[in-house]
Amino acid sequence: MSAPQLAIGFDADDTLWHNENLFAAMHARFGALLARYHDAATVERELLATELRNIEPYGYGVKSFTLSAIETAIHLSGGKIPADEIQHLIDLGRDMLIHPVELLEGVASTLAALASAGTCRLLVITKGDLRDQQSKLDRSGLGGHFHHVEIVAEKNPGVFAALLRRHAIAPENFLMVGNSLKSDILPVLALGGAAVHVPYHLLWTHEHTDEVPAADGRFYELKTFHELPAVIREWQNR
Amino acid sequence: MSAPQLAIGFDADDTLWHNENLFAAMHARFGALLARYHDAATVERELLATELRNIEPYGYGVKSFTLSAIETAIHLSGGKIPADEIQHLIDLGRDMLIHPVELLEGVASTLAALASAGTCRLLVITKGDLRDQQSKLDRSGLGGHFHHVEIVAEKNPGVFAALLRRHAIAPENFLMVGNSLKSDILPVLALGGAAVHVPYHLLWTHEHTDEVPAADGRFYELKTFHELPAVIREWQNR
Numbered sequence: 001m002s003a004p005q006l007a008i009g010f011d012a013d014d015t016l017w018h019n020e021n022l023f024a025a026m027h028a029r030f031g032a033l034l035a036r037y038h039d040a041a042t043v044e045r046e047l048l049a050t051e052l053r054n055i056e057p058y059g060y061g062v063k064s065f066t067l068s069a070i071e072t073a074i075h076l077s078g079g080k081i082p083a084d085e086i087q088h089l090i091d092l093g094r095d096m097l098i099h100p101v102e103l104l105e106g107v108a109s110t111l112a113a114l115a116s117a118g119t120c121r122l123l124v125i126t127k128g129d130l131r132d133q134q135s136k137l138d139r140s141g142l143g144g145h146f147h148h149v150e151i152v153a154e155k156n157p158g159v160f161a162a163l164l165r166r167h168a169i170a171p172e173n174f175l176m177v178g179n180s181l182k183s184d185i186l187p188v189l190a191l192g193g194a195a196v197h198v199p200y201h202l203l204w205t206h207e208h209t210d211e212v213p214a215a216d217g218r219f220y221e222l223k224t225f226h227e228l229p230a231v232i233r234e235w236q237n238r
Numbered sequence: 239m240s241a242p243q244l245a246i247g248f249d250a251d252d253t254l255w256h257n258e259n260l261f262a263a264m265h266a267r268f269g270a271l272l273a274r275y276h277d278a279a280t281v282e283r284e285l286l287a288t289e290l291r292n293i294e295p296y297g298y299g300v301k302s303f304t305l306s307a308i309e310t311a312i313h314l315s316g317g318k319i320p321a322d323e324i325q326h327l328i329d330l331g332r333d334m335l336i337h338p339v340e341l342l343e344g345v346a347s348t349l350a351a352l353a354s355a356g357t358c359r360l361l362v363i364t365k366g367d368l369r370d371q372q373s374k375l376d377r378s379g380l381g382g383h384f385h386h387v388e389i390v391a392e393k394n395p396g397v398f399a400a401l402l403r404r405h406a407i408a409p410e411n412f413l414m415v416g417n418s419l420k421s422d423i424l425p426v427l428a429l430g431g432a433a434v435h436v437p438y439h440l441l442w443t444h445e446h447t448d449e450v451p452a453a454d455g456r457f458y459e460l461k462t463f464h465e466l467p468a469v470i471r472e473w474q475n476r
Contacts, residue, residue: 057335059369063301070308071328079321083312086324090309097295130368131297131391148404153369166386 006119006236007169009188010146011178012126012133014200016111017140018102023065024202026092030069033085037077047072048205055206059153061129066093097132101139104200106225108142113229115145119236124149125163125176127183155183157190164191175235177228182209185219194218194235198225244357244474245407247426248384249416250364250371252438254349255378256340261303262440264330268307271323275315285310286443293444297391299367304331335370339377342438344463346380351467353383357474362387363401363414365421393421395428402429413473415466420447423457432456432473436463 013019030047031040038046050068058064069089073081114122124146126133133151137143148167152159164174171192178184178197185195186209195218213219217238220231251257268285269278276284288306296302307327311319352360362384364371371389375381386405390397402412409430416422416435423433424447433456451457455476458469 057332058301059367063296063305066305067301067328067331070324074321074325077321079325081321083315083317083319083321083324086308086321087312087317090305093305094295129297130389134391151368153372 005121005169006173007121007123007167007175008114008232009123009125009174009176009178010111011176011180011184012124012136013128014179014202015104015177015184015198016107016124016142017104017136020200020202020204022096022099023204026065026069026096029092030073030089033088034073034076034081037080043072043076046076050075052206059129060127061132062093062096063129063132065096066090069093097135101136103140103142104225106228110225110228111142111145114232120175120232121147121167121169123147123167125152125155125160126150127152127155155180155187157187160187160193161191164193175232179203180207181211181213182207185213186211189213189218192218194220196220196222196228196231198222198228243359243407244411244413245359245361245405246352246470247361247363247412247414247416248349249414249418249422250362250374251366252417252440253342253415253422253436254345254362254380255342255374258438258440258442260334260337261442264303264307264334267330268311268327271326272311272314272319275318281310281314284314288313290444297367298365299370300331300334301367301370303334304328307331335373339374341378341380342463344466348463348466349380349383352470358413358470359385359405359407361385361405363390363393363398364388365390365393393418393425395425398425398431399429402431413470417441418445419449419451420445423451424449427451427456430456432458434458434460434466434469436460436466 010016027044027047031043034043047069050072051065054064054068058067066089070086073089122145124137130151137149150163164171174193176184176188176193176195179200181197185197188195222228248254265282269281272281285307288310289303292302292306296305304327308324311327360383362375368389375387388401402409412431414422414426414431414433417438419435423435426433460466460469
């Protein structure tokens with residue numbers, strides 16, 4: 001009997017590299033830009049509401065965010081926002097797209113070790129904008145460690161199931177690593193896979209969930225990537 | 239010896255359904271909006287230049303186009319374009335994203351027949367925005383005919399080679415159907431595959447090429463989808 005074909009999936013934004021901190025900085029700048037029209041809480045609430053309403057037509061990512069920010073600025077200023085400030089929002093969005101990719105602690109060394117060990121297939125499974133996610137992976141220098149990169153429009157049990165089928169990975173041989181309980185952990189546990197939660201210090205409202213993963217031996221929670229190899233060994237030796 | 243695993247790839251926009259006509263309509267509306275600042279030719283030239291410059295950071299698709307249109311409007315109006323007209327551009331872009339998908343002639347019947355024949359794997363291979371392309375495929379009603387849907391950030395020989403490797407398709411067993419010589423035909427011929435060109439009556443400037451595919455028996459040119467089954471039979475019986 002040949003060894004089981006184990007596979008590990010990694011979320012990208014806020015799991016492999018910093019991301020939400022850039023959006024948080026954009027929200028702060030946006031609040032400052034609109035401070036003469038509304039208080040900070042109103043601006044933040046309206047921007048978030050526009051972002052969530054636009055997920056359906058636009059999907060995730062920086063371009064979607066930029067369009068939502070422009071729309072919110074026009075709405076909250078009663079149409080008085082000048083064109084050069086709208087151009088400023090476009091420029092800030094484009095800056096986010098070319099911002100250097102900052103890896104999270106322990107990611108580079110841990111992935112290099114996992115890739116050279118060669119005992120598991122390594123995949124990136126991320127949602128968001130196709131071009132932006134591929135560009136970040138290229139700039140991260142991590143691309144060579146992965147067997148496959150899957151950029152999906154949404155993460156839910158159906159999407160994960162289709163993806164595992166396509167790569168001929170049995171759920172019991174699959175471990176997902178990510179920062180979002182809602183997107184990375186709960187859907188994979190629901191399919192019978194294992195999951196490792198590595199929280200990031202910021203979480204976008206849309207990713208929030210009150211659901212708590214069942215602790216049946218397939219769920220792990222870590223503080224940093226450095227602890228990952230020990231968890232993977234434990235999972236491999238179940 | 240088992241039969242070769244033949245596969246046919248289909249481009250989506252302007253191959254399976256109308257697309258460029260929506261962009262052409264947007265260009266016309268954009269020209270009308272900016273007519274009080276510049277003549278139509280200048281507006282069109284500037285918009286195209288902005289679109290092409292923004293492919294690198296933004297990629298393809300409606301959101302990218304909308305951001306380029308806003309940026310061009312601000313630039314060409316010398317910052318005088320009012321916010322409600324910028325909102326109008328955002329609304330027009332969102333309309334494009336939910337516009338009904340209009341299939342091209344012969345597509346529905348031909349794909350249904352190919353799928354029920356079951357002699358070839360059928361794939362969609364399209365570039366563009368992840369969310370938008372998936373949404374269009376869902377709305378097209380064609381989704382059930384395809385074994386795989388691949389949405390890529392760019393189409394070139396490297397991307398096609400990786401994709402064929404991943405699906406274990408030998409280039410000599412692969413036929414690509416599309417409207418763009420540059421994106422769909424030339425890269426696949428270069429890899430040793432076969433390709434069917436079904437031109438659409440509009441072609442985005444960026445897709446233009448002067449290169450002519452070599453006529454070595456692996457290249458076919460059709461007027462409509464109705465002629466496709468005959469070409470596929472010819473290809474299968476090479």
